[in-house]
Amino acid sequence: MSSSPNPMTLSALTLAKQIASGKVSSVQLVEQALATIDAVEPKVNAYNEVLRDFALEKAAAVDAKLKKGEPVSPLAGVPISIKDNMNLRGFKTTCSSKILENFVSPYTATAVSRVLDHDLVPVGKVNMDEFAMGSSTENSAFKKTSNPWKLSAAPGGSSGGSAASVAAATVPLSLGSDTGGSIRQPASFCGLVGVKPTYGRVSRYGLVAFASSLDQIGPFARNVDDAAALLGVISGYDPHDSTSLNIPVPNYSALLGRDIKGLRIGIPNQLVNDITESGVAEAFYAALDHLKNAGAIVDTVDMNSFDHGLATYYILAPAEASANLSRFDGVRYGYRDKTADNLRDMFKKSRGHGFGSEVKRRIIIGTYVLSSGYYDAYYLKAQKMRTIVRDDFNRAFSRFDVLLSPTAPTTAFDLGSMEDPLTMYKSDVATIPVNLAGLPGMSIPCGYSNGMPVGLQVIAPSFKEDVMFQVGHAYQQLTSFHHDIPSLVKELA
Amino acid sequence: MSLSKDDITHVANLAHLEVSEDEKDAYLGQLQSIFGHMETLNSIDLSDVKPTTHSIDVATPLRDDVVVVQDDLFLAQNAPDWDGQGFRVPKIR
Numbered sequence: 001m002s003s004s005p006n007p008m009t010l011s012a013l014t015l016a017k018q019i020a021s022g023k024v025s026s027v028q029l030v031e032q033a034l035a036t037i038d039a040v041e042p043k044v045n046a047y048n049e050v051l052r053d054f055a056l057e058k059a060a061a062v063d064a065k066l067k068k069g070e071p072v073s074p075l076a077g078v079p080i081s082i083k084d085n086m087n088l089r090g091f092k093t094t095c096s097s098k099i100l101e102n103f104v105s106p107y108t109a110t111a112v113s114r115v116l117d118h119d120l121v122p123v124g125k126v127n128m129d130e131f132a133m134g135s136s137t138e139n140s141a142f143k144k145t146s147n148p149w150k151l152s153a154a155p156g157g158s159s160g161g162s163a164a165s166v167a168a169a170t171v172p173l174s175l176g177s178d179t180g181g182s183i184r185q186p187a188s189f190c191g192l193v194g195v196k197p198t199y200g201r202v203s204r205y206g207l208v209a210f211a212s213s214l215d216q217i218g219p220f221a222r223n224v225d226d227a228a229a230l231l232g233v234i235s236g237y238d239p240h241d242s243t244s245l246n247i248p249v250p251n252y253s254a255l256l257g258r259d260i261k262g263l264r265i266g267i268p269n270q271l272v273n274d275i276t277e278s279g280v281a282e283a284f285y286a287a288l289d290h291l292k293n294a295g296a297i298v299d300t301v302d303m304n305s306f307d308h309g310l311a312t313y314y315i316l317a318p319a320e321a322s323a324n325l326s327r328f329d330g331v332r333y334g335y336r337d338k339t340a341d342n343l344r345d346m347f348k349k350s351r352g353h354g355f356g357s358e359v360k361r362r363i364i365i366g367t368y369v370l371s372s373g374y375y376d377a378y379y380l381k382a383q384k385m386r387t388i389v390r391d392d393f394n395r396a397f398s399r400f401d402v403l404l405s406p407t408a409p410t411t412a413f414d415l416g417s418m419e420d421p422l423t424m425y426k427s428d429v430a431t432i433p434v435n436l437a438g439l440p441g442m443s444i445p446c447g448y449s450n451g452m453p454v455g456l457q458v459i460a461p462s463f464k465e466d467v468m469f470q471v472g473h474a475y476q477q478l479t480s481f482h483h484d485i486p487s488l489v490k491e492l493a
Numbered sequence: 494m495s496l497s498k499d500d501i502t503h504v505a506n507l508a509h510l511e512v513s514e515d516e517k518d519a520y521l522g523q524l525q526s527i528f529g530h531m532e533t534l535n536s537i538d539l540s541d542v543k544p545t546t547h548s549i550d551v552a553t554p555l556r557d558d559v560v561v562v563q564d565d566l567f568l569a570q571n572a573p574d575w576d577g578q579g580f581r582v583p584k585i586r
Contacts, residue, residue, distance in 0.1 A: 089564075102571075103571055104567055104570055104571060106564065106565070106566040106567040106571070107564070107566075198549075199548035199549055200548070200549050200551070213546070213547060213548055214548075239554070239556060242551075242553060242554050243547070243549075243551065245549065245551070246551075246554065307533070308533055308534055308537065310530065311530055311531040311533050311534050312534070314527060314530070314531065315531060315534075322508060326508075326509075329509070330573060331573075331580050331582055332568075332571070332572060332580050333571040333572060333573075334571075334573075335573075336573035336574070338573075340583055341583055341584075341586070342583050342584055342585060342586035343582055343583050343584065343585045343586070344509065344585070344586070345583075346582065346583050347509040348505075348509050348510060348511040349511050351508075351509055351510050351511070352510050352511025352512060353511070355510070357516070357519075360510055360512065360516070360520075361520060361523065361524070363508050363510060364501060364504050364505060364508065364510070364512075364520065364524065365524065365527065365528075367504045367507050367508040368496075368500065368504045371504065371507060378531065378534075380544060381534045381535075381539055382534070383544030383545055383546060384539040384542040384543070384544045384545075385534060385537070385539070385542075386544070386545040387542050387543055387544060387545040388537075388539075388542060390545060420523070420526075421523050421527065422523070422526050422527055422530060425527075437548070438548025438549055462549070
């Protein structure tokens with residue numbers, strides 16, 4: 001199976017149909033995925049671990065099922081990568097941290113179980129910013145992942161490995177996680193579709209927690225239809241996660257192909273007034289023109305709360321993280337410093353030496369804002385600000401069906417170029433409010449600036465992922481950015 | 494209000510996090526700038542606003558009180574010091 005184009009540049013649904021019809025086997029596809037990984041990994045470094053034997057066994061099992069004529073899901077047999085903060089029993093889950101470098105998962109995350117039950121084939125665990133804290137994947141304790149579009153550039157973060165593994169055509173799908181933009185921003189930087197669902201849609205059981213009121217698992221794909229299909233696979237109530245929604249999973253693909261005439265699109269002024277990279281603004285406005293030509297009605301809207309989104313997030317998320325990461329104490333699992341001769345020192349040294357500097361920075365911020373004397377000044381204010389952000393969105397959604405913005409104010413920055421943490425935080429200014437309000441958001445490729453992909457963010461009201469996908473699908477009928485492939489991949493053929 | 498190096502020492506203690514003097518120096522400037530940015534929240538009147546603790550309104554779900562037998566949890570494999578029944582740790586001094 002070596003004909004070009006590389007099959008992993010095709011749509012996952014197309015590949016699944018080819019497998020179901022016998023045109024190609026899942027084993028052949030997985031072999032192709034593994035061969036591509038071998039070819040590109042020296043340059044891209046997306047994978048923490050490749051699950052060679054596991055993937056081939058699973059693929060063979062899927063092929064056997066098909067041979068017997070058993071019914072399979074619409075994505076059966078398709079290879080997928082999994083961000084390394086989701087547990088898969090029997091394999092390492094490291095969160096790209098020294099603290100979990102050798103930790104073997106004793107259980108499987110619900111989202112990953114659903115992927116397996118639907119006969120997709122996980123081929124590897126992919127790199128990320130340590131404990132999902134970061135916007136470039138440079139905070140990984142293990143290695144830097146490169147953007148397949150330009151190897152000196154970052155793939156974004158914290159799901160940079162997920163984005164790079166799909167953009168480099170090793171797999172057509174990946175599962176990532178998003179707390180402040182960690183799926184959407186890397187999708188934007190790598191020219192892919194990335195989706196954060198409504199909070200509670202996808203079970204967080206088995207996802208190593210960063211900020212529990214903000215975290216969500218979501219799909220990376222090459223196009224909207226694939227993303228909708230994968231979201232359908234992983235969504236649904238899970239008794240193991242008390243924050244998962246006990247409501248039926250809709251058919252996310254139901255509105256794909258429905259026209260967008262009369263659809264009301266709002267553009268938050270706060271997210272377009274300060275775009276520093278002019279190419280990003282151009283690509284964004286060109287995208288709006290396409291949507292207007294398709295009949296959508298576009299208008300601007302003031303979302304004043306967005307001016308305080310960053311401050312709110314960087315109080316709440318570190319606060320929740322400081323609580324969630326307190327379990328890493330070297331007692332039952334993970335890195336333990338062996339030089340300490342008393343328990344307290346063991347905790348301090350294990351955590352102090354095991355965590356990287358960004359993680360420690362956020363634990364310090366989080367502990368500070370929750371500490372006696374400061375709780376009201378910071379944490380309580382941020383929780384109130386969260387109400388204001390949600391109210392702002394509710395107001396906007398009484399006038400509009402979806403809100404659109406550039407996903408990030410710039411295209412992918414160079415590795416090593418962001419020394420100041422606060423500057424790095426600012427790359428999430430458009431994505432953060434969506435997590436604060438628990439809404440669904442998606443990034444889709446909408447062009448290029450300085451040769452690098454630009455992402456268009458679509459935000460929908462709670463539970464309206466189908467409308468979000470409808471808009472994305474309509475846009476992808478009018479453009480071909482989602483078919484583009486980095487030259488790194490073209491050169492392999 | 495300005496963060497001091499003593500604040501970092503205090504907080505690191507609360508969080509059971511060893512932070513070297515060099516790290517404290519590096520963090521001080523960064524944290525002052527981050528907390529400086531948070532001062533923008535003081536410009537808004539939040540007195541009549543209720544805090545949001547959950548993205549969605551859900552009641553706590555309950556389940557039947559049924560014993561669940563767990564798979565092997567790989568305790569020995571993942572533990573730094575497992576004696577067959579418990580996790581051994583240094584003494585509390």
